Amino acid sequence: xxxxxxxxxxxxxxxxxxxxxxxxxxxxxxxxxxxxxxxxxxxxxxxxxxxxxxxxxxxxxxxxxxxxxxxxxxxxxxxxxxxxxxxxxxxxxxxxxxxxxxxxxxxxxxxxx
Amino acid sequence: xxxxxxxxxxxxxxxxxxxxxxxxxxxxxxxxxxxxxxxxxxxxxxxxxxxxxxxxxxxxxxxxxxxxxxxxxxxxxxxxxxxxxxxxxxxxxxxxxxxxxxxxxxxxxxxxxx
Numbered sequence: 638x639x640x641x642x643x644x645x646x647x648x649x650x651x652x653x654x655x656x657x658x659x660x661x662x663x664x665x666x667x668x669x670x671x672x673x674x675x676x677x678x679x680x681x682x683x684x685x686x687x688x689x690x691x692x693x694x695x696x697x698x699x700x701x702x703x704x705x706x707x708x709x710x711x712x713x714x715x716x717x718x719x720x721x722x723x724x725x726x727x728x729x730x731x732x733x734x735x736x737x738x739x740x741x742x743x744x745x746x747x748x749x750x
Numbered sequence: 751x752x753x754x755x756x757x758x759x760x761x762x763x764x765x766x767x768x769x770x771x772x773x774x775x776x777x778x779x780x781x782x783x784x785x786x787x788x789x790x791x792x793x794x795x796x797x798x799x800x801x802x803x804x805x806x807x808x809x810x811x812x813x814x815x816x817x818x819x820x821x822x823x824x825x826x827x828x829x830x831x832x833x834x835x836x837x838x839x840x841x842x843x844x845x846x847x848x849x850x851x852x853x854x855x856x857x858x859x860x861x862x863x864x
Contacts, residue, residue: 643793669850680856681794681840688850727793736801737844738784739852741793 639664643728643742650749656701656715658745660728663709668730670711671739672703675725687711723749752777754843756855763831764863771826771858773841782844783824784852785815789837797839800824811835831862 640663650656662668672684683696685703693703700719704712711728725746729739753776763769775781782801786794798809805817815826826839838857845851 679838681854683851686850725791729794731850736799737782737849737852738796738799739794740796741786744791744793746791 639730639740641728641730641740641742643726643745645745646743647746648748650718650747652720652749653717656713656718656722656747658713658726658728658747660711660713660742661709662730665709665730665732667708668732670705671729671731672711672713673727673729675727675744676723681727685713718749720749723747752843752845752847752853754841754853754855756839756841756858758858759856760859760861762861762863765833766830769828769831769835769860769862771839771841771860773824773826773855775822775824775841775843777843777846779846781824783815783817784842784844785809785813785824785826786840786842786854787811787837788840788857794840797826831860833862833864836860836862 642661669688671686673681675681687693687705690705701715725744727744728742731739755774784799785797787797788794797813798807800807800817808814813828815824817824838859840857841855842852845853
């Protein structure tokens with residue numbers, strides 16, 4: 638069966654510090670991978686998605702970047718965090734063989750102070 | 751433009767009563783529709799989907815959803831609510847312009863009172 642991992646679970650970082658959040662998927666090959674941000678426990682904002690190694694699509698201009706160095710690894714980064722980067726970050730994967738539903742990781746709660 | 755709407759920010763229901771969480775969509779052609787549930791500080795969990803076939807779709811935890819093409823709706827239902835059903839519910843539709851993406855609604859908070 639497939640599983641998705643995210644770490645860390647929680648993170649408190651000062652403004653201006655760098656960020657690296659990691660997401661890995663097990664039990665599937667060549668998944669589509671996604672990073673979302675959820676503010677204040679409500680709507681989801683798609684930040685990045687990837688359909689293959691090195692292929693990243695950015696949905697909104699922002700202070701963040703994403704990379705996919707391996708088939709089942711997706712990394713969200715920032716060189717200098719802003720207060721507005723605080724939120725709940727969710728990674729998800731999908732596969733065309735599963736008819737497009739996405740499966741989400743447990744999330745990372747980021748607080749920028 | 752494609753979209754999905756959840757018109758209620760919050761739905762309150764007494765335990766044991768039936769519940770409905772509403773979702774309407776705007777997509778050309780035949781939509782792929784999904785429901786997810788999110789418990790506090792957790793990721794979203796997939797509940798059910800409609801792709802084609804029977805308009806009544808059954809999913810996890812006793813939930814079901816009814817696809818209504820004429821009303822462009824995909825309401826989530828459960829015959830008898832449990833306190834443990836209290837959570838945030840999201841409706842989503844596959845983006846036809848980019849089938850790798852889902853378009854999510856803004857979420858509806860379901861509160862089930864004992």
